[in-house]
Amino acid sequence: MQLTDIPTPALVLDELRMQRNIDRMQTRLTHLGVAFRPHLKTAKSMAVARRMLGPDVGPATVSTLREAEAFFLAGVRDILYAVGIAPRKLERVAALRASGCRLTVILDHVDTARAVSAFCATRGVSIPVLLEIDTDGHRSGISPESSTLLDVAAALTDGAELRGVMTHAGSSYACRSASELVACAERERAGTVRAAERLRDAGHAVPVVSVGSTPTASLAERLEGVTEVRAGVYVFQDLVMAGLGVCAIDDIAISVLATVIGHRADTGWLITDAGWMALSRDRGTASQASDQGYGVVCDVEGRVIDGLQMSGANQEHGIISRADGEPMAWAQHPVGSQLRILPNHACATAAQHGEYVVVRGSQDVTARWERFNGW
């Protein structure tokens, strides 16, 4: 089967590029002497997860309890649920742990710590907890120097077991240069290690110091005091990562296969059947030096077509135009021909699809891998 046999729009995954991305990150973190806990929220596919986690099915990070449940059923045993736990979700956490899943939760509020402690006391169960640390004001987390840090730790009692600290330097996505990224990674490291030290000074054990984002994991120069790194987007990479200099355009492993369904001679537009439902509404490159619209356009073999950009999107219509002012080469893109669009944000685009159509650097389809969504 070839890509021309696949109904469009469809999500294409180039396994060769993906494996190169996996190998590169694994090699880098091995060299830095730190454990890796890949984030599975981008892929949401066991076939991809197996390649990320290796033959021993090592530790993983997830963003939803559905991911935890699905990946546990598929053989992943050590899982960090890296979104602040809501008290009502503790039943599902306990059910997973009772089944043998080594699931850890995170929190950053005294009331949540009390809720987890009360749940553990009532049920006679234990739940490992990491405290979420904030090193860049991005979203959640406790400031490393705040008094809240020790208050939250002290509120963990009974089976609510403080295992360590974690942070996600989400502001790394907004960095403008490699040196800014290196500095961001160092702030992420230093702040998280500092929080661990304060907790240790207060008598807590804190064996886990967990940091990560694809940009900081890719640029960090030192990770002293860190015990594990998390990253997810690296597996596919995307235009936001390319814009940050974290990868090359040719490293991007997923693309959306589209069919040309119209020509607008007056506006210079190719119209395709892949709109924002297939690409997502993510415009993450809009604030970068190179705004890539809804994506960079490739031929069906995955080679970038210079000057073409997906400049607009309706629900099921993509608009492709020349970003360089040159005339459109209509004859090269007849109605019915296919294109592939590299996405701004791998997590958002992949989530619009139910499967990966797998290729290995050509048009030949070698596999189709299921993916899932939901909570």
Added chain:
Amino acid sequence: MQLTDIPTPALVLDELRMQRNIDRMQTRLTHLGVAFRPHLKTAKSMAVARRMLGPDVGPATVSTLREAEAFFLAGVRDILYAVGIAPRKLERVAALRASGCRLTVILDHVDTARAVSAFCATRGVSIPVLLEIDTDGHRSGISPESSTLLDVAAALTDGAELRGVMTHAGSSYACRSASELVACAERERAGTVRAAERLRDAGHAVPVVSVGSTPTASLAERLEGVTEVRAGVYVFQDLVMAGLGVCAIDDIAISVLATVIGHRADTGWLITDAGWMALSRDRGTASQASDQGYGVVCDVEGRVIDGLQMSGANQEHGIISRADGEPMAWAQHPVGSQLRILPNHACATAAQHGEYVVVRGSQDVTARWERFNGW
């Protein structure tokens, strides 16, 4: 069961508001003396479609062949697939028609017309076709006055049967006032009717003149010459429609149920477990007079909380802040409490979910309705 028993994030549908929206549009179009062909791309749910199509399961519009297949299996017989047909999709079109589905396709290019004609000739089948007309430069379509119009019509031969013309005034979403919307609706009507007249003058029958978008269907003052209207978003409405003045905030029938998972005293943020994966990345109100961020915040009963806005979104984190500079009422939103977020764009937000949790104006869950995605 109550909303507090539902794992978050979840998509809540208030059936009373939905029914009011359905009744209002149906009454309006009946009054204007025109047939209605609701668009099912927003809902993608048979339970919702039944209420939109009425007891006789009237004609429908879809945006994907998967919708056509699913709704046909569920009893919808007369379907317009309102995205320009790709030649490779004709096999699925023919299979549906062979099963008894009265499926019509659209196109706007001579080459597509030739491809449909050749397919029909080879297979000995017939496929009804509407020509897509452009009245506002929004995306696809043939200009009503262009010579292409007659060329494309002439290229339909054998079983490729010209049934009429259709347009979608997508630019209505960018209008700034009721009078602009009325003018946009009139351009949509006049351009489509003009295209039909030119085709009739050339000897074609053109029984179908189809127009529509929720804004123009809601504001059109006259529809002479139009045989049917299409609209989809009206069933749920959303903040973009409210910003256009097409509905009131209290007409919006879907919302995303979220749980507060953190407080950021320093930034004034409530953190929830509903990020862009639950709301979508759609920022359709960003270009309107009132930028609603990622959504308007309601209490769990669906009442708007004045001054609160979902100002930011990560994949599984929502950031809620005061849009009016007042201090956050932390005690009213403890960790573990729930909120409901009204979305910018109903189509995009609904697509992030696998079901509707149905309520009727209160917290009591009365049903759960499946929805689907994909192509």
